[in-house]
Amino acid sequence: MYLTTAQNDRACGVILGSAVGDALGAGYEFGCAPLGPDGPEMIGGGLGGFAPGEWTDDTSMTYAIAEVAAKGADLRSPEALDDISRGFLRWYDSHPPDIGMQTSSVVGDVSRMLPEDLAQQASRREGTEASKPGTPPLPEEVAPRPSRRENTGALAAAMTQAAARLHERTGHTAGNGSLMRTSPVALAHLGDPTAIVEAATAISALTHTDPRAGEACALWSLAINHAVLEGELDLRPGLQHLPAEAQAFWTARIDEAESQDPSTFTPNGYVVTALQAAWSAIHHTPVPHEISCLHLQHTLDTAIRIGNDTDTVAAIAGGLLGARWGASAVPAAWRRIVHGYPGRTAEELVELAFLATRGGEPNGYDWPGCEYIPYWQAHRPVLVQHPFDEGVWLGNVKALDDLPQEITAVVSLCLTGSKQVPAGVLQVPFRLIDEPESESNLNLEHVITDAARTAAELRADGHQVLIHCVAAESRTPTVGIAYAMISGVDVETATKGVCSALPAASPNPGFRRQLDEWERPNE
Template identity: 30%
Template sequence: MGVHAGDALGAAVEFSPWATIRQRYPEGLTEIIGGGPFDWPPGHATDDTDLTRAVLLAHLHPGVDVVRSAADHMLAWMLGDWPGRTPGTPPRDMGGATGAGLRRYQQTGDPRGSGAGQGHAGNGSLMRALPTALAVTDPQRRAEESMRISAITHDDPRCTVACAAYNEIAAALLAGEPPDRAVDRGHLLARHLDGVDVAGAVAHGRRLRPRALALTGPAGLADDAAGYVLDSLTLAVAAVLDPRPLPDVLVDIVRIGNDTDTNAAIAGGLLGVRDGASAIPERWRSVLQFADEFAGAAECLGAAGERAQERTG
């Protein structure tokens, strides 16, 4: 739900630079209004939430090959078999690496090796990573599946390791760890996976403050928060360490500008795990396209997690 809320909030100003957002919304955009370059209805899922849903659907069916199932759901999304779309119509928005990877998967039928390869380090797999953290309790399996689902479209190590580290933070939060210790867990996993750049991005997030970036702009980020996976990871870490309520933090993440919907979706995922769905204002939740479906999925994952704990307890 946090991914969905951040995505929908940021969609209205996607691709807008910091200065433009500051001029239009001096105190930040505080309502989900839709619009933006793709003219979204208020609360409608963009590709961020849609592809998160694709991974979520894969995890809701125990016993399947989760990576292949996630790829199949993502391919269905690309081909127009998706709620809210006329059958067969393409998505309004789709990243280049995502499209290339899914077309490769469509041709080969093999989700391994379909990614865009080294040098393509966008945030298009990090934005959809969270369901694996909520569904998989075993740390090694969680890291492996996070990386393999990323690699369907984004197999640069900065992307795959970022997904694993992000999900380690989320899983620690879900287990009741405080944010600083959860971030430690993600940092350690990144280092273990030889993700030097990823570990550096996590460490950088400790030093940044969303409120300050909202006031001064994204100059402290390598790609000005314009879609680079490590910028988005850094912002998510900074967001989850910010003690303010979820809405205040997400408003400031959007104020930073550029890839506003994806940055807010990724940060919103960690904030949602930290604070719970009740932290999302009702006026936001009431317009989210998949709110009811995601609430039902949370109940299913929670019940599955309890059964897993009973078996291992």
């Protein structure tokens, strides 16, 4: 479906927001580390000994769904459910450092059912060793041996059946492990509540048989759909798409979450309590008046302070927060270090989200996936030194074609191809649309401030930095002016200096208005 600029930003924030919440909460889960007064940081550690900024099983399983959604698949189809199941198996075969007991039991059962040669093939695709080659298979009468070469749907059916057998044995399959990974579902089926409910329920059932787990995934995915399309945080519109009994149950649970302090909802390994914890954190965290998108950061702080399964509650909350506030609300300091299985980065999650909303099709520039975007607006390289800092350069996209060796970091204010920035040069991208209307940039003040401060942080780290957009006429001078302003230069002096260095500079009226109102960024 067609998305406006704002809707596209919000859609791109869904998986990113979930991953950021996951990576932030990882170091604090189950009391692994105390949370300081300044809020959570990406300290790493946790139960899996994660690196700072590394996501956990929450996002690794989310990735398995997102990469299928990014191909334009109907997530309800047997083919898509098979592909998702394969993704779960590849991740399991990589020996993840932390994995939920219920998920481990179900996916492990299916992994042991597979013929050894097929398990090795799956592992080689991810560059890993074959998983548990010496583990004996389950008896045939208990667990038939599905093959990746069998009929379509056989693998997903085997995984769903393994989950059902676990439910029959224990009666307890309502953990939070399917809710934590559900964020990509809405992106694949935006605007289609029926498809969202069916896909969320089917994907949940791959590992979690209890109906409450499926209902929670459906309800949260519907809330993400509503946030992306309408720009509102509200769980209740999704209730109408659940059966009558489920509507009554979840209405009561939502009322509890909204009437009780977030700290009430712990322990939160149960899917119902995890959803309540995430929603209570969102509901009770005030939206800042001046820079409203800071609600994303503040709410993740609230969610992690609840304690217990901190990475999962923050991942659940982060998916919905990203759907409301957009990818542009996630600070670059977090985006720069967020990473995880299977060797992916924060920006690659954004690309998956973008493709998922477009049925797998790239944009008119063939992005993402292209190596180089030949912007017609840039005819020759533009590259000048910043008038207030010789270690900062201002330029257009053509400047990347022959970048001076002394420039070791790039702040990109436009899309670039995968090989457009020279190898070995650090790139930090920002989503800044060169249009004056306020609805074109959801979080304009935040993005301009964040880009300028990121350049300052890179300089403090010893980099010489290029700030560039397509033509160096509007976005580049705007952030160049903001960079001078955070150093204490007044807006008039900064504007005169930058526009003298860039003779074609002409920030659009919306950008100029923001700089005039801003005068000096909030500290």
